[in-house]
Amino acid sequence: MKELQISQRGNNTPASPIRKLAVFADQAKKEGVKVFHLNIGQPDIFTPEEFFNAVKDHSEKVLAYGPSNGLPELRNNLLNYYHKCGYSNIKEEELMVTTAGSEAVLFSMMAVASPGEEIIVFEPFYPNYNGFAAMAGIKLVPVSTDPETGYRLPDREKIEAKITDKTRAILVCTPNNPTGTVLNRDEMDVIKEIALKHNLFVLSDEVYREFVFEGEHASILSFPELEQNAVMMDSISKRYSACGARIGCIISKNKSVMETVLKFGQARLCPPTLEQIGAASLIATGDKYFKDMLDEYKKRRDFIYEALTSIPGVEVKKPSGAFYMMVRFPVDSIEEFAKWLLTDFRVNNMTTMIAPGPGFYASSGRGMQEARIAYVLNTEDMRTAVDILEKGLEVYNRRKFGE
């Protein structure tokens, strides 16, 4: 007789590497220590007031189900946003509202790949892709990118070498979490050619689409030849600093894909109603909001880049998008160092939390010296946080190698 045990799927699902040191951070906080969170992408930028006002103005007496593909007013406003971005040929039925970018990724993966099938990803990558793939029984096949090249896409041959008869899609994320790299049109052209040659879907995670400091965002939606292959996944979480709203969307001109994600959407009934009402109001948020936000993040990026590069032994290339960077630290095990910062190291009763690199790689042994830094704090806090890192490195390495 079999034992009462959880599924293999459950065993295959990794705990979030971004959140797994949380227990040590919580302990430090309980002891009264201030922890600077450079580990998570929770911006401090205010959510537009329009959002809260719309929610407050809502006066229906019953908080009812909405349509499975999203409230009409939100769908309409999102469409307007993408039309304004230049993708004027997106039609109403080519957009579905999802419960955050998370659900957009899960549904897109599930729509193109069955259990046992494969999706190619570029590592380092957003670790929650691992969770979604494990939940869906899909195998993520990593193609490595390197700190030395600023995590740019590798040669076409290196990508094609990973394609098997089980490969169903290539997943790209631009601007990239965790590297901050913005794919240029040449790189996207390579993805396009591979996708067309091998009949693969391209799942494009563009939740940081507004966060481009240099160059231009090359959306998958701007490649007409990929109309049937492209599935764009988006979220309002970062664009409007509304992470808690859990509102995202999927866009595809592939009719079967949209029919399929709608069936998944019908199973879960609808995204949250009040948060959709808030999100629908955001179309009224002026371009100034984006511009101010972009200016602020550019300032932060420049600041933390300068601060980090001045630390002896730390290596980092300046990324041009999102609000993350991967940083190489002069330590043997970044996981040990990150944990030690939380458990053992304090400067004026403060410490800094970073997200260890290995969790962003699927290939074992990679990312051992890297960490993801999210520059989502104001510059003053970041100054202190980086100072703590610098002092911590000194103490950690002195302590480790003896004196």
Next chain:
Amino acid sequence: MKELQISQRGNNTPASPIRKLAVFADQAKKEGVKVFHLNIGQPDIFTPEEFFNAVKDHSEKVLAYGPSNGLPELRNNLLNYYHKCGYSNIKEEELMVTTAGSEAVLFSMMAVASPGEEIIVFEPFYPNYNGFAAMAGIKLVPVSTDPETGYRLPDREKIEAKITDKTRAILVCTPNNPTGTVLNRDEMDVIKEIALKHNLFVLSDEVYREFVFEGEHASILSFPELEQNAVMMDSISKRYSACGARIGCIISKNKSVMETVLKFGQARLCPPTLEQIGAASLIATGDKYFKDMLDEYKKRRDFIYEALTSIPGVEVKKPSGAFYMMVRFPVDSIEEFAKWLLTDFRVNNMTTMIAPGPGFYASSGRGMQEARIAYVLNTEDMRTAVDILEKGLEVYNRRKFGE
């Protein structure tokens, strides 16, 4: 080379049978026809004011991520609710907030079964289970229950006959959607004995736990022998008439199960923040809310039961819970009849929508004469809706069999 096509998983996922006639209803509405929705479980009861007030009072400037297992205040209030229900030994770490009952079911299924494995369900059942199972690559194995017995559980042998070496769990729903049947302790004891004998999980969908008109709700949480086997799935959608909030939870004393669903939860980051804040306030809603609601639904059930049984040829047993009943109509194909009501039949420019039975069965050929009726309208509207059904049956059968 393979074709660019969606996943087999996508093909396996059924469209919602409850929502699939929606296109005909929409068309009727466009023509100015009033449609009475007896097909969906969207209650008209007001959501408690506490919910909206809490959301309005929320004054944080950044709508931030919450913890993956839910906001502490909501977790705490839900725990209090279950303690008050008599399950006083549920601990904090044994409860996780989910994005609605939908996610509770999906995560629970995924935690206990891998792609290709099986879960036993009693048909007719909530059709979205099909969607979740298809998404997860799990096979639902139906055990039939019958209109003649009021959809009570069949003999133990009939259930055990469906157990294979791939069976991982039995899924029960009590009070039941779509039948309204409330499982008694004897029936739950049979489930218990089978689960213990074969080492199976019991996934218990109790979102209608407050809707019991006669008898008593036998929660899976009230069977201490099943501590390790039991996974309870719940939602505030029906209990507080807050379907759009998308707030539910999973409770289990099995540590591995809770660790696993938390990993799934980390992948999707968190449930919606504002709606959790609203939900956390509901603990202040007095018992009078439940009592009034229960009185109202009991009145509606009695009313629609009387009205339906007075129609020649219609058969229905009076259910004792939830707000649904399965009704047998004197027609060959309920799907054809339900569609015809929307496309061809009007009384004073009004018609009635019902949910055809076959979508609630996994065995083909079953439910051809049955429909699910949700008695979520006030009695006046239900009077009109049932009159339309009665007249419709007469015209439909006369027209069909000629005169």
